[in-house]
Amino acid sequence: MAGDAAHLMPPNGGFGGNTGIHDAHNLAWKLALVIKGLAGSGLLDSYETERKPVAVFTVEQSFSRYVARTAPWLAARVQPAPLVDDLRIELGYLYDSPLGVHADPRSTCGAPGSRAPHLWLERRGQRVSTIDLAAGRYVLFAGGAGSAWVDAAKEAANRFGGLPLDAYCIGRDLADPGGQFLPGFGISSSGASLVRPDGFVAWRCPDHATEPAAVLHAALGASLKDSLTPGAQGK
Structure with missing residues (x-):
């Protein structure tokens, strides 16, 4: 219902x-x-x-x-x-979050279970919101030193049967002229954040991972309720 x-x-x-x-x-x-x-x-x-x-x-x-x-x-x-x-x-209600059922949306900083922050970025010289980039499909945002996450996302999408999944590396695919992305999403330049099709953060890894493909595959599996997927790193 x-x-x-x-x-x-x-x-x-x-x-x-x-x-x-x-x-x-x-x-x-x-x-x-x-x-x-x-x-x-x-x-x-x-x-x-x-x-x-x-x-x-x-x-x-x-x-x-x-x-x-x-x-x-x-x-x-x-x-x-x-x-x-x-x-x-x-705007501050949360899903399956240790923060509880609600929080000030200005303070959650990309925590899993919260709405992905609305931040202005630039793509090919045009201003674009993170919310629009995450509309209707999974999207992975990686810091400027996190290009390995983008490669991992392409592999993960194939392993999940062609799952619609976009991936962006800040600095390479998207410009962040205001420098708000990393603090806004709560990750370092080598970290990554996975956003669900409804715009809520499914998972994030604040820093680098030794095996990004395996970690991201596990995170997607947990989000999609794939019972064959091992536990994911990150928080």
Whole structure:
């Protein structure tokens, strides 16, 4: 289930429609990859694992706003959850993250489970957002000294049956005139970050790896719920 069928909430905060769209955004790419045989069926199970905690938290926050703004006399009876900033609810929700269910999206710095940061880069002289580069397919971003990750990504895509996977090396494929990429994604110049088709960070390796192809293959397998894949390095 998704949308209002899965989580009804008061209108306070305006989170209902957003939460339903987020459900679909989380589920659509998973369905597509499983149907195409590019991911294990366990990937579909991750829909509820990821979305239910976010939905519960959002419903609680919507109800807390209802009590605070419309029915303050209920506060003593129902003890609503403390109010959290709207930005954390709308853009700071997290999937399977040690940081919890939500965080300030300005502070997560590319942590796995968070939204990939929106940063302006340049490709062939044209400004492009990291969000647009990661729209609808897996994408790997590597630091300027991480070209081996890009080669590993090409190999991994083939090993996963032609999985749509783009890979960019900062400085070689994309320019970073503002110097924001490395701190924004929380990696060094020899590290890499793997972003899912829905724009959430699946995995990152902050520094170099001795066997990048094996490490990335494991990371993709974990993200796609491929049970034959060994554990991945990185965090």
